[in-house]
Amino acid sequence: MKICQIPSSVGDGRSQQNLLSWLVNDSVAIDAGSLGILTPLDRQRLVRHVFLTHTHIDHIATLPVFLDNVYSLDEHCPVIHGSSDTLNCLQRNIFNDQVWPDFVALSASAPSFVKMHEIRAGSPVQVEGLTITPMEVAHTVPTLSYLISDSNGTVAMIADTSQPETVINSVRNLPDLRAVFLECSFPDELQSLAEMSQHQTPQMFARQIARLPAHVEIFATHLKPACDKQVQEQLEALNDPRIRLSQPGITYVFE
Ligand SMILES: [Zn+2]
Numbered sequence: 001m002k003i004c005q006i007p008s009s010v011g012d013g014r015s016q017q018n019l020l021s022w023l024v025n026d027s028v029a030i031d032a033g034s035l036g037i038l039t040p041l042d043r044q045r046l047v048r049h050v051f052l053t054h055t056h057i058d059h060i061a062t063l064p065v066f067l068d069n070v071y072s073l074d075e076h077c078p079v080i081h082g083s084s085d086t087l088n089c090l091q092r093n094i095f096n097d098q099v100w101p102d103f104v105a106l107s108a109s110a111p112s113f114v115k116m117h118e119i120r121a122g123s124p125v126q127v128e129g130l131t132i133t134p135m136e137v138a139h140t141v142p143t144l145s146y147l148i149s150d151s152n153g154t155v156a157m158i159a160d161t162s163q164p165e166t167v168i169n170s171v172r173n174l175p176d177l178r179a180v181f182l183e184c185s186f187p188d189e190l191q192s193l194a195e196m197s198q199h200q201t202p203q204m205f206a207r208q209i210a211r212l213p214a215h216v217e218i219f220a221t222h223l224k225p226a227c228d229k230q231v232q233e234q235l236e237a238l239n240d241p242r243i244r245l246s247q248p249g250i251t252y253v254f255e
């Protein structure tokens with residue numbers, strides 16, 4: 001399995017995680033923060049499925065642009081997978097003929113722009129040789145994390161949350177667990193803001209990863225650009241060799 005966080009910076013600051021989205025094996029995306037600005041455009045055309053964690057703008061910012069970019073007259077169109085809350089929110093607030101055309105209604109007649117597929121926590125979905133299992137996590141809006149599995153192993157993509165316990169409990173004893181991508185948004189000094197916005201600090205992050213086995217790779221994600229240097233220093237101070245920063249543009253291979 002190949003996983004690459006899609007870059008969202010122009011010019012210097014390539015490591016900044018301004019917007020969140022990942023490619024899995026080139027054909028599946030988790031979130032669409034920067035999917036619609038991925039170049040060359042052919043890379044967007046390879047993406048057949050987008051699994052959304054939640055509707056915050058850093059995770060869906062370029063979804064409408066992506067759908068516009070990959071529109072084609074053949075019968076293929078991308079499938080957007082999300083919870084009913086997420087799909088309803090998109091329909092009400094984005095695809096509403098005001099912010100963006102109602103691609104869902106337009107797709108009633110071929111050729112379609114998009115197919116919307118409702119998913120439920122705990123019910124795996126099989127696409128492109130992967131099994132993707134959504135799991136609920138606590139955040140300020142309904143949010144899903146994803147377990148992504150192929151024949152070689154499982155990677156947990158744990159989205160915005162201050163309480164990843166349930167997901168970590170369910171993966172920590174999986175014999176094929178290879179890696180965990182876990183959010184760490186704010187420095188320890190901003191603990192109260194992290195709690196209010198339901199994100200994590202390095203101290204919270206450390207408590208969670210202490211329950212993961214030694215062989216599992218851990219990728220810190222979602223460092224807020226305004227304070228990412230501070231978060232990075234505090235993560236380094238944890239002195240845990242398993243921790244790496246998820247670097248946008250770098251492809252991580254789990255074989
Ligand atoms: Zn969020």
Ligand SMILES: [Zn+2]
Pocket residue numbers: 020056058059160222
């Ligand atoms: Zn976010």
